[in-house]
Amino acid sequence: MAAPVPVQLSASVPEEPATPYKQYVYAYPHQKAYRLLTDRPLLRDVWAKERLDALSLYVHIPFCEMRCGFCNLFTRTGAPEDVTRAFLGTLERQATATREALEAKGDPVRFTLAAFGGGTPTYLTADELARLCDICEHVMGADLKVLPWSVETSPATATADRLAVLAERGATRLSIGVQSFIDEEARAAVRPQKRQEVDEALSRLKESAFPILNIDLIYGIDGQTEQSFRVSLDAALSWEPEEIYLYPLYVRPLTGLMARHDKDGKLWDEQRLRLYRYGRDHLLAAGYRQTSMRVFQRIGTAAVELSDHAGISEYNQQAGMVGLGVGARSFTTDLHYTTDYAVAVPEVRRIIDDYIATPTEEFRRAQWAFRMDHDERRRMFVLQALLESTGLRTDVYRRRFGTRPQADFPAEFAALAERGWLATGGEELLLLTPEGMAWADAIGPLFFSARVNEAMTSYQER
Known part of the structure; x- marks a missing residue:
């Protein structure tokens, strides 16, 4: 070219x-643009005009072992097993109602891509992860042994028993949020983890031999310099991951860092831009290609092959996305729909409790949505x-x-x-x-x- x-x-x-x-x-648009519908159309009508032979499946697991200081995702920390068990029971009911809506058209239903996000899906126990896979396969009809699918994990939850389930069920991509390999920087981002815990988790991930390993790093942490960022970049590169994501640090309302963040905006922007350019150039020189502002893929690996063949991108948002779980979004040509959404801890817990108590009949209709024109x-x-x-x-x-x-x-x-x-x-x-x-x-x-x-x-x- x-x-x-x-x-x-x-x-x-x-x-x-x-x-x-x-x-x-x-x-696009962001979930904050969605509103509660008054007419609440039936999902069978919402999906009636859609192509059903190349769907994507997204399952949102709204649980984490901790909440990072920068996190504004829809997630709850420290959920007891009775809550996660009840959540999976409701997820199965939602999946059943959703599959029936898709089948109402009479066309064959086929999934070509799947992802478990959150939250941290590996917050679930190994048995719960197996049940989640069963719901996707036996209720939704997604053949996890054939299609590419991704799972997000964390150093604390990437345990051997959980990874064994995911490997046995055919997971193709594991993404681990490290953010920084330097303990002091992790603490500054309100992410209490130790380098030893990170390295042990990465060792287990490499032993599991998933086709694609992704490591997330963050730049713009208080006190971070090019020299300290290189420590994390080189530590990540030493594991030879197929992908590395570089995220700028954001501080959003109702997050842990919001109350204590007093950086000068201009100076912080300069720091983040400087670190972004440094990280970009370092990864390009190390044999990675850049596919978006955040995504870097190691040339000659499964990450490049998969994204080129399947058209997978950071902004993969065509009509045909089916979402399950509280906080998950579904995309059709005319309607994007989801559940209620919040960031504050009390509201998140309330919404999860409401989701668990939702009658099955309500899952047959779109609730919170944005109408596309x-x-x-x-x-x-x-x-x-x-x-x-x-x-x-x-x-x-x-x-x-x-x-x-x-x-x-x-x-x-x-x-x-x-x-x-x-x-x-x-x-x-x-x-x-x-x-x-x-x-x-x-x-x-x-x-x-x-x-x-x-x-x-x-x-x-x-």
Whole structure:
């Protein structure tokens, strides 16, 4: 491919983002834009127009052994076994109702991708993990021995018995949140773990020989420098993982770090940008390729082969995602739906309790949702493609929507070009430049609709 050529466009340019770290856009729109529906359509009607032979399955396990200081995910710490057991019982009821809705159309139902997220799915015991796999296989009909599927874990919960279950059931990718190999930095991020515990967990993961091992690291921790970040980068590289994710530290409302975080915003942005560039260059020199702002894959490994073959990306959000579990989202062409959502500990516990007590009949209907229209689908398409290193193919966009993305979003693309964040990789390809990729968390929100921004702004944090 020819070297990217800077794009020149003319249009009114939006104001430059105040920070490179506005929002991590892993799905559009954010769950804070969802609202409780009044009509609550039946799932069999919601899925009636969808293609059912290439579905993705996502199961959300909302439990962790601890809550990190930066975490604003939907999760509860320290749930006793009677709660996790009851949760799995409800999950099975939800799965049964969901499968019946999918089968109502009469077309064959087939899953081609699956993931267990959270929370920390390996908070469940080995027996509970086996039951979770049984629900996915025997109720939902997902053949875990055949399709690629991913599981998130932590150093404390990556125990031999749990990993043995996942290996036996065919898990292809294990992702472990390390964040930092330096104990002092882990404590600064309110993640009380020891390097020895991390190394022991990674040793068990390597012995289990999952095709893909991913290690998550965070940059922007208080006191972190290029030298200390390199310690973690090199420690991660020593395990030869197929993937490494580099996450900028965010401090969000109702999280443990929020009350004690008094960093100067400009200085913190400079630190994070500096560490991002250092980490990016270090991993590229070590034989990894960058597929998005966060994702680095070791060249010549199963991670590259799988993502290229299956079209798996950080922003994998096409219609056809079926979510199970409280907090899981499902995506169809016209409707994105989920359950209630919160961050604060009391609200999370209440929502989990309400989920466990939900009558089966309610699982046959969409509850909390966001209705997609033609405009929102275009925005989602642009975000999913542009934020990946493969870029946005304008010919594919035109075939799908009948227009060119530059015509639909002239000001947004002009802003990217004006700042040197946009390039072309050919006549029909728009790409982020390396500096544009560094600003991906600010570029994503440029394409949010006024409707989504208003809904997110009016959302009451809880």
